[in-house]
Amino acid sequence: MLRNVFRSQTLRATRPAVISPRALAVSPLAQRSIRFYSEEAKKEAPKAEEAKEEAAKEENSEPKDELTLCKEQLEAAQKERAQFKDHYLRAIADFRNLQESTKREIKKSKELALKSFAKDLLETADTFEIALKTLTKEETSDTTKKLKELDDLVEGVQITQNMFLNALKRHGLEPIEAIGEKFDPNVHEATFEVPQPDKEPGTVFFVQQQGYYLNGRVLRPAKVGVVKGED
Template structure:
C-alpha cells in the first residue's frame, strides 16, 4: 500500500505541468487512488474497531476491578458493621447486667433502711416510755414513805370524837387545822401522781384491793367493797399499796 501511494505521488509530480483541474479530476477518478482510499478507510475502521474493543476490554476490566473493589469494601464494611454490632450488643448486655445488679442492691439497701428505720423508731418509743416511767416512778420509794404520814393524819382525825369537838372550841380549831393540813398534803401529792384509791362501791379488784373480811349485805351487790379498813394508794396508775377492804358476801 505504501508503494502504491509513493508511485501515485511521483506520477502526480510528473504531471505538474498539467492543469490543476485536470489533475484533480484524474486523481479523483483514478482506480488506484480509489482502491487505496477505500483500503485506508477500511484499515482505519478496523484499527478503530480494534482500539474500541481494546478500550472496551480495558473499561470492562476497570469496571470489574471497581466492582470487585466495591464488593470487597462492602464486605469489609459488613464485617466491620457486624463486629461493631456485636460489640454494641455485648456492651448492652453488660449494662443490663449491671443495671440488674444495681436494682437488686438498691432493693436490699432499701429493705435494710426500712428495717433500720423501724428499729430506730421502736427504740425511740421504748426509750421515751422508759424515760417517762423513770420520771413517773422516780419518787416511788419516797411516796411509799409519805403514805405512812398520810395514815397518821387519818388516824389522828379518826380518833377525835364529835362530841368533844362540840364542847371544846380550841380542840375543834386544832382538829380543823390538822384536817386542812391533811387535805393540802393529799392535794399536793395528787399533783405529782400519788392519789388515794377510791374503793367504796367498786367491784372487788385483787390488783387494787385486799379483802380482809366478808359480810352479807342484803341491799348491796355481792363482791363489792362496802368498807375501807386501810386506804390504798397508786402512783401514776401503778398501785403502791392495795387498799384493805371489806366486801359484800354472797349468801347463795
C-alpha cells in the first residue's frame, strides 16, 4: 500500500508540466513591446560597434609626447594672437577714420556757420553804402539841404544798427540789458562809482560799453557805472 502511494507521488513529481495553449498566447500589447525592443536593439547595435572601433583606434594610437603637445599649443596660441592682432589693427583703423570724418564735419559746420554770418553782415554793409551815397561832398550854403542830408544820415545809421543787431541775434548774440539792473559781477564790469541820491545803491545807471551774450553765455561783460552807496 505504502509502496503504491510512494510510486504515484514520484511519477507526479517527475512528469513534465503541461502548458495550455492559452498560456502560450501573447497579447497584442506584449507583441508590440517585444517588436519595439527588438528594433531599438537593431538601432543601437551599429552605434555600439562604432564606439568599439573608436575605442580600439584610441588604444592602438600612440600617445603624444610632451614636445608634440607643446608644438600644438604654440600653433594654437599663434593663430589666436594673429586674430587678436587683426582685430586690433582694424579697430585702430576704424577709430582713425572716425577721427578724420569728425574733423571734416566740424570744419564743414564752422564754414557753414561763418558763411551764414557773413551773408547777414553783407546786408548791413549794403545799408551803410546806401546811407553814404545819400550824402554829397559838394559844399553848399543851403542849410535846409544840409539838415535834410543829416536827417537822412541819422535815419540810415539807425536802420543799419537795427539790421546789424538783428543779424547778431539770429546767430545767438544778444545785448546785455544793464541800465537799472542790480550790479552783477558775472555780467557787469564796474568802471566807476558815483553817488546818486535818487537811485538805489549798487544799481547800474550808465553803460560805457555794451556787453553781449553768446547762446546764453557771457561773451563780453558790459562796462558800466554803478551807483555808489553812502559809506
